[in-house]
Amino acid sequence: MATAEQIKALIKCYAEHDDTRFYRVALQLAAEQARKGHKNVARELRQLVDEAKAQNAVVQPTRGPVPITQPRGELEGVLTASFPKARFTDMVLTPEVERSLKRLLKEHSNGERLRHHGLSPRRKILLAGPPGTGKTMTARALAGELNLPLFTVRFDGLITRYMGETAAKLRLVFDAMQKQRGVYLFDEFDAIGAQRAAQNDVGEIRRVLNSFLQFLEDDASTSLIVAATNHVEMLDQALFRRFDDTICYENPDAQLAAEMMKNFLAPFDLDEIDWDELGNLAEGMNFAEIARACEDAAKDMVMDDRAQLSTSDIRMALQERQRKPTYSPRSNRT
Template identity: 35%
Template sequence: MTTSKIIKQLFLSFSKKDDKSFEVAAREYIEREKRKKHNIVAKELEKALYNTGDLPTSQKRFKNSLPIPRDTEKGFPLLEIQHFNKNFDSLIISEETKEQLEQIIREFKDSDILATYNLQYKKKILLCGKPGTGKTFSAQILSSVLSIPLIYIRFDAIISSYLGETAGNLRRVFDFIEHGTWIVLFDEFDIIGKNRDDRHEHGEIKRVVNSFLQMLDNLKGDSIIFAATNHQNILDPAIWRRFDDVVYYNLPDEKIRQQIFENYLKSMKRKNDIDLVKFSKLSKGLSPADIKMITEEAMKIAIINSKNSISMNDVEIAVNKFIRREKVKNNEMGDR
């Protein structure tokens, strides 16, 4: 987060009376001061935030939470705390998937009632499906709907640098998580299956994955943990068993593709000639993220040509650009 974002977050949390997110932003600011080696300022701020010394414990607002964990070798932060304000309806997915997410939300809200029946809300959830279908987006939406900050962890980043360090890094990530209530996303969980050919690397990764699964098993606290992957087929059964729920993101069918077109074009006036049914048919196999990209391109084409409404032609140009881009990506441009 930039300094101005942190300050905005402080203001927002003050006006929403959200102590938790105030503390998170304040901590983030203190960490920045420390990184700049402004140690005295950091100490002063810490003292101010936690009232250390002046007040009896009962009157202290925050209990001291942990600083953001960092990689011991390179010092980069192992996780990022993010705040979102997104609407559940902006996620356009099949009814089944939507209901599944709704149930996760409701169980979390009713977790104390469930507990009286000795039942546990769905706490560890695997998100899978093709890229651009809304896995990361869903975690952001749940964070918004429940007003709980998202802890974002690039699983591959933790693992790739120093495999030997990884178990320690993961331990510190889990310690941090267990000290608060968060929506946690271990994104790009795919690394688990990636290095299969390299036998040495693969053995190392297996070890890391096992320690991850163990930490997941012993997880304390009241967070929801998501892990997202584009390659669910390569995860072995041991991994599946660890999750309370698996949410699968289909590529959108024609009806949903149309809704996505409508949604992402709604900020601009449309000429009558625009036939979204046609584009919904044409866009078979595309992900919501692909369609979003096309609509944004189309709107930009209209705008830079000083038009105040979008036409069939604008969308067509955008679609063709997208097709060309896919060809480049798939090495189908025909050059030798």
């Protein structure tokens, strides 16, 4: 029989139209039935998957929004556009972050009602926290939940060495927010949001920040503006009152780490995993590093042609990731 996690994974894939993962989980079930000696069931499952793939190769129904055209002209090197499929169910969030994001979605789902009473849903959001804690993923999930395109601001195309040109490009971005509703992500926002009184302050960047503050203050579009930073302490204090909400992220505790690993590895047989041990081991690592460790463990299982994951598989992958230079050891945590 399928495990509860596998059943949940199948339902989730179906609801999100994620055919690739749906087929992968179904083939996992077929392999499990074959190992138990249920050859006919396994063969029928594989046949159903093959038939479904063949049918989809012929008929591809339109799902979700129609793909948008990438920005052209002066915006071509400044914005990149995508339609993410991510949802908040794909993420493991702290209760505080989850409450803030659910409130944000609720306000936008009731936007017309709020505007009828002279109120507006919050649109300008600052996400702050260490690297790998889910800030960029949150922007993707917001776009997915609201069925909006995600426009990511490319600072390498925005910031130039010519006086006034960066501010002019920034104005184009805010003009685009009026013309095309979407989620506009300013990732690594401290690149332009650093304190104006900093010792290493550059005059042009100070002018860019002043322009950003003014544009943000004047913006009356229906787009969502999401700024994400790993260094909230570097941001100019004048920024905070311009945002409708600040959401703070942190590395997961043992319980959240274990929950994330269960979610990531749901397609596999997890009956004999000691989640308490693995959660304690992963505590303090960021979500991105935990996800990569889970992926490493799953790859090793598949390449070694083994039937199921073990606690030791995931433990070894976590320990290997902890030895990487991108991971801060427990002794250096603050």
